[in-house]
Amino acid sequence: MERFKQPEAAVVVGAGSAGLWAAIALARRGTRVTVVDAGAVGSGASWGNAGWLCPSQAGPLPEPGQVAYGLRSLGDRRSALYMAPSSIPGMALWLAAFARRCNARDYAAGVRAMSHLGYPSFALVSELLAEDDDAPAAQRSGLMVAAADAEPVRAFLAAVAPLREQGHELPHRLLDDDELAALEPGLVGRASAVHVADHWQVDPAVFLQYLARRARALGVEIRERWEVSGFELAGGRVAAVRCLNATIATDALVIAAGAASRDLAADLGAHIPVVAGKGYSLDVAEPDWMPRHALMYMDTHLAVSPFGDRLRIAGTMEFSRRRGPDPERVRALEDVARDTFGGWRDAAPAWMGARPIVPDGLPVVGRLPGVANAYAATGYSMLGMTIAAASGDLLAQEMTTGRKPAVAAPFDPARFSRWLRPSVWRRGARRPAVST
Numbered sequence: 001m002e003r004f005k006q007p008e009a010a011v012v013v014g015a016g017s018a019g020l021w022a023a024i025a026l027a028r029r030g031t032r033v034t035v036v037d038a039g040a041v042g043s044g045a046s047w048g049n050a051g052w053l054c055p056s057q058a059g060p061l062p063e064p065g066q067v068a069y070g071l072r073s074l075g076d077r078r079s080a081l082y083m084a085p086s087s088i089p090g091m092a093l094w095l096a097a098f099a100r101r102c103n104a105r106d107y108a109a110g111v112r113a114m115s116h117l118g119y120p121s122f123a124l125v126s127e128l129l130a131e132d133d134d135a136p137a138a139q140r141s142g143l144m145v146a147a148a149d150a151e152p153v154r155a156f157l158a159a160v161a162p163l164r165e166q167g168h169e170l171p172h173r174l175l176d177d178d179e180l181a182a183l184e185p186g187l188v189g190r191a192s193a194v195h196v197a198d199h200w201q202v203d204p205a206v207f208l209q210y211l212a213r214r215a216r217a218l219g220v221e222i223r224e225r226w227e228v229s230g231f232e233l234a235g236g237r238v239a240a241v242r243c244l245n246a247t248i249a250t251d252a253l254v255i256a257a258g259a260a261s262r263d264l265a266a267d268l269g270a271h272i273p274v275v276a277g278k279g280y281s282l283d284v285a286e287p288d289w290m291p292r293h294a295l296m297y298m299d300t301h302l303a304v305s306p307f308g309d310r311l312r313i314a315g316t317m318e319f320s321r322r323r324g325p326d327p328e329r330v331r332a333l334e335d336v337a338r339d340t341f342g343g344w345r346d347a348a349p350a351w352m353g354a355r356p357i358v359p360d361g362l363p364v365v366g367r368l369p370g371v372a373n374a375y376a377a378t379g380y381s382m383l384g385m386t387i388a389a390a391s392g393d394l395l396a397q398e399m400t401t402g403r404k405p406a407v408a409a410p411f412d413p414a415r416f417s418r419w420l421r422p423s424v425w426r427r428g429a430r431r432p433a434v435s436t
């Protein structure tokens, strides 16, 4: 058997949260890293998200009850979850696989697996923020999980039970009115709520620039506006990464291209069924009510982040082929936001980002089957800010030692090898890898 050798050089495709954290972890272990991005640093889903580091939410997307909710909202453009009718036929196998995992057993197993990513990321983020006097601030006042009725909040308390059993500090009962008045007075009389202390918040665009700065300080080269168009293979390994502008020779490859990862992996013969789950955010200035904490509304599915005098209102999940925000869905988000926060002085144009989602809702971290030196760091779904640091670290351990850490086993990209692939998924419009 060939002896494993740590790669001297690696190319990471994607300068989002996934790619930059993987690059940092690899560079810390002595690999020379080049990150290439078709756009700019943090210009994908990592740009306008809610900025939460929320290990208490770190469960897989398929949850018990999701299928019924999906069916109820099917085709409703104003619903928090929307599936464009034209995208259903092409996603039928994906949806069937997703639906199979919407059960309590898979969900609890997923929560346990992902607890090895969410909580350990706090330590890695803390370490990185301590490295620079000009580091951006992380707000650490916690998260209020709220709903007009108590029931959805109780459901949240039940969903985090596996984390509580592991010893993580999580609330176990609703706040009473005095506690609510002390923490978030604006919710009194309007909502039931619990307070999750282990929750941080960053401004994602600022944080991604900081990640890039720290990566460069570790010697990582970041090439913006370098789109990857394919790969060159030699002896079952990726020998070079073809970009539109040039070709980069490499010892190892990491695909961290967010929702575009599926086509790049397909070029190497690997199947990663990533689809784009689009979400929206709206930045409003000086709302009538400015909450003190990050808020998660269980009933309206809003994720709300106060950033100074600006409030970011994020949410929605859309499966469609649209490139930009759907005006009808933006209006629906504005209407829910107005019901909750009253008016505001001003609002920036709505933003839409594509979350990379696979049907089992678990991240895809590790070596791609069939190619000795190609890896993936994707599928972070709704949690790319929360889990990217620890995911990148696990990936770098595997890439530099040749051994997959035991806790990373559930995230192995090879789990999709035997899945049926609709022909439309086999590969995108680009050329496949060239063997030499």
Ligand SMILES: Cc1cc2nc3c(=O)[nH]c(=O)nc-3n(C[C@H](O)[C@H](O)[C@H](O)COP(=O)(O)OP(=O)(O)OC[C@H]3O[C@@H](n4cnc5c(N)ncnc54)[C@H](O)[C@@H]3O)c2cc1C
Residues within 6 Å of the ligand: 013, 014, 015, 016, 017, 018, 019, 036, 037, 038, 039, 040, 041, 042, 043, 044, 045, 046, 047, 048, 049, 050, 051, 052, 053, 054, 226, 227, 228, 229, 256, 257, 258, 259, 260, 278, 279, 280, 281, 303, 314, 315, 352, 353, 354, 355, 356, 377, 378, 379, 380, 381, 382, 383, 384, 385, 386, 387
């Ligand atoms: C509305 C909304 C709110 C969210 N809120 C949160 C939150 O509060 N907390 C949280 O943890 N997560 C949140 N998320 C999820 C989080 O944003 C994503 O999981 C995360 O950003 C994914 O990061 P990524 O690096 O995998 O993908 P991206 O950030 O999309 O990065 C992928 C990069 O790859 C590049 N790329 C693609 N194809 C190529 C190519 N061929 N060549 C070169 N480069 C290429 C793209 O240009 C892009 O920059 C939210 C998402 C949305 C949409």
